[in-house]
Amino acid sequence: xxxxxxxxxNATSIPAPMANSSTKVCGSDDVTYASLEDxxxxxxxxxxxxxRDHDGECDEKEEGKSTKYVVIVIVLVLVLxxxxxxxxxxxxxKKKSQSKDLSGNTGDNLL
Numbered sequence: 178x179x180x181x182x183x184x185x186x187n188a189t190s191i192p193a194p195m196a197n198s199s200t201k202v203c204g205s206d207d208v209t210y211a212s213l214e215d216x217x218x219x220x221x222x223x224x225x226x227x228x229r230d231h232d233g234e235c236d237e238k239e240e241g242k243s244t245k246y247v248v249i250v251i252v253l254v255l256v257l258x259x260x261x262x263x264x265x266x267x268x269x270x271k272k273k274s275q276s277k278d279l280s281g282n283t284g285d286n287l288l
Contacts, residue, residue: 203235204228 202210204227210216213229220227 200232201234202232203230205230207235209234209236 200212202213202216204210204216204220206225206227207230208216208219208227210219216227216229
C-alpha cells in the first residue's frame with residue numbers, strides 16, 4: 178500500500194522548494210514544511226502518510242489550542258464558584274429557617 182496520494186517523483190529531479198514561492202504548511206506529523214509539495218515529497222521519501230493539517234507554521238495552531246484550554250478552565254472554575262455559592266446560600270437559609278422555627282426569632286443573630 179502506498180502512503181502517497183500521487184506518484185512519488187524522483188527526489189533528484191525536483192528542485193528544492195523556494196521559501197518565498199509557497200505558503201508554509203503544517204503536516205499531520207506536527208512538522209512545518211516550506212510548501213505543500215515539500216510535505217508531499219517528504220511523505221514519499223519517509224514512506225509515512227503525512228497530510229496537510231493547516232496552512233502556516235505548526236506552532237500557530239498550538240497557541241490557539243492552549244488559549245481554548247485556558248478559556249475552558251476559567252469557565253469551569255467560574256461555574257464551580259457559582260455552584261459553591263448557591264450551596265452555601267442554601268445551607269445558610271436552611272439554618273436560618275431552622276433557628277427561626279426553634280426560637281421564634283428571625284435568626285439574624287447566627288453570625
